Every structure is written in C-alpha cells, then in structure tokens.
Amino acid sequence: MKKIILSALALTAFTFTANAQTPDLKLGAKAGVNFANLNGGESMDMKTGFHVGVLAEIFINEKFSVQPEILYSSQGAEKDGLKANFDYINVPIIGKYYVMDGLNVQFGPQIGFLTKAELKGGGEKMDMKDASQKVDFGVNFGAGYELPMGVFFDARYNLGFTKVEKEGENSSKNGVIQISVGYKF
Numbered sequence: 001m002k003k004i005i006l007s008a009l010a011l012t013a014f015t016f017t018a019n020a021q022t023p024d025l026k027l028g029a030k031a032g033v034n035f036a037n038l039n040g041g042e043s044m045d046m047k048t049g050f051h052v053g054v055l056a057e058i059f060i061n062e063k064f065s066v067q068p069e070i071l072y073s074s075q076g077a078e079k080d081g082l083k084a085n086f087d088y089i090n091v092p093i094i095g096k097y098y099v100m101d102g103l104n105v106q107f108g109p110q111i112g113f114l115t116k117a118e119l120k121g122g123g124e125k126m127d128m129k130d131a132s133q134k135v136d137f138g139v140n141f142g143a144g145y146e147l148p149m150g151v152f153f154d155a156r157y158n159l160g161f162t163k164v165e166k167e168g169e170n171s172s173k174n175g176v177i178q179i180s181v182g183y184k185f
Contacts, residue, residue, distance in 0.1 A: 024059040030154070030182030036075040038084065038164060038172035047083060049074030051178055057096070067094040073112070075176055082121035086132065086164065086174070088112035092140050102146045110158060112136035112174075136162045136174055146184070154180040 034049040053071030060066065069092050076084040092110035099105060113135060117128040142156030160174030 026057040026059075026150075026184040028055050028057065028150075028152075028182050028184035029053070030055060030069075030071075030152075030180045032154075032178055032180035032182075034073060034075060035177040035179075036077065037175045038077040039160075039175040040163075040171045040173050042079070042170070042172070044077035044079045044084075044172075047076045047078045047085075049076065051090075051180070053090075055182070055184075057184060063098050065096045065098075067096055067106075067108075068092070069094065072115075073176070073178075075174055077172075082119060084128070085116065085118050085120065086114065087116040088114055088136060090136075090158075092158075094140060096144070102148075104144050104146070105142075106144060106154070106156060107141045108139070110136075110138045110140050112138070112160075131166055132164055133162050133166055136160055136164075138162070138174065142178075150184045152180075152182050152184060154178070154182070156180075 031052040034051055035046045036049055037046045038044050051071045051073040053069055055067055055069040057065050057067045071090045073088045073090045075088060076086045090110055090112040092108055094106050094108040096104045096106050114132055117132040119126045119128050138158050138160040140156050140158050142154060144152055144154040146152040156178045158176040164172050
C-alpha cells in the first residue's frame with residue numbers, strides 16, 4: 001500500500017518537475033468539505049468529512065485541460081449512532097472544459113487507496129480495514145470557477161463503482177459530494 005502511494009506521489013512530482021517551466025501548467029492546492037454516503041446497500045445518513053491535496057492542471061488548449069490530483073479524503077456514512085469512517089488517498093484524473101472565462105465543467109476517473117476503515121458507536125471502535133476493499137474505483141463529475149488571481153472553487157460528485165466490503169451481501173459503494181476551495185500558482 002505504501003509503495004502504491006509513494007509511486008503515485010513520485011509520478012505526480014515527476015510530472016510537476018518535468019512541466020514546471022511551461023506556461024501551460026498550473027500547480028495548486030485545494031481543501032474542502034465532503035458530504036459522504038454509502039449507496040446501494042442499507043439506507044444510511046450522510047457523514048461530513050474533509051479533503052485536502054495537491055494538483056497540476058495541464059492545458060491542452062485554451063478550452064481543455066487535464067488535472068491530476070492527489071487528495072486525502074475522509075468518507076463514510078452514519079446511522080443510529082453508528083459511524084462508518086473510511087479514509088482514502090484518492091487520485092482523480094479530471095478532464096476540464098472551459099465553457100467561458102473561469103467557468104468549467106469536469107469529468108474523469110478516480111482511483112482511491114484505503115488508509116483507514118473503522119466503525120464507531122456506543123463508545124466502541126472496531127477496525128474494519130481487513131474486511132474492506134483496499135482499492136476503490138469511481139468517476140467524478142462537477143463544475144468549477146477560477147478567479148483571475150488563481151483562487152478557485154469546485155463542486156463535484158464522486159460515484160464509486162467498487163463495493164466497500166470485500167465479502168458479504170452488502171453492496172454499498174462510496175458516494176461523495178465535494179465542495180472545494182483552492183489556489184493555483
């Protein structure tokens with residue numbers, strides 16, 4: 001797991017370094033709130049969490065760019081005093097189309113690497129990492145707006161394709177609304 005995360009970080013750092021001199025590249029950081037749920041299984045309530053990470057926006061032309069990101073993301077769900085916490089290192093590769101100056105629509109795949117899985121309730125905490133899928137595949141779609149000074153705002157939905165549990169009848173998958181603010185250099 002650590003090797004996968006380190007490999008993803010090294011690849012992103014290499015991309016940043018290799019393209020740092022081109023005007024068609026913007027580096028940045030972002031953070032925000034997650035409204036997460038587990039869809040497809042038993043009905044659960046949303047859990048509020050957060051995400052934080054780095055990105056590189058690589059412009060193909062004036063209207064289209066590709067934006068790889070590395071994000072730490074706190075996800076899960078709640079129900080009747082029980083809280084399911086799933087933390088991931090997510091690596092989305094977002095295609096962005098600029099509809100007009102600053103305004104863009106976003107779409108792209110994501111892979112997530114599980115770092116923590118636990119169930120909390122009634123003063124007890126149970127580690128669920130061994131019973132959970134280590135890798136999560138999904139797709140993101142949303143919109144964003146960037147101000148001329150480099151500050152940007154994004155709203156996205158991440159639809160998970162992978163069942164959270166390794167085994168069993170529960171078919172719950174991640175579903176996360178992300179609201180972000182960030183800055184590009």
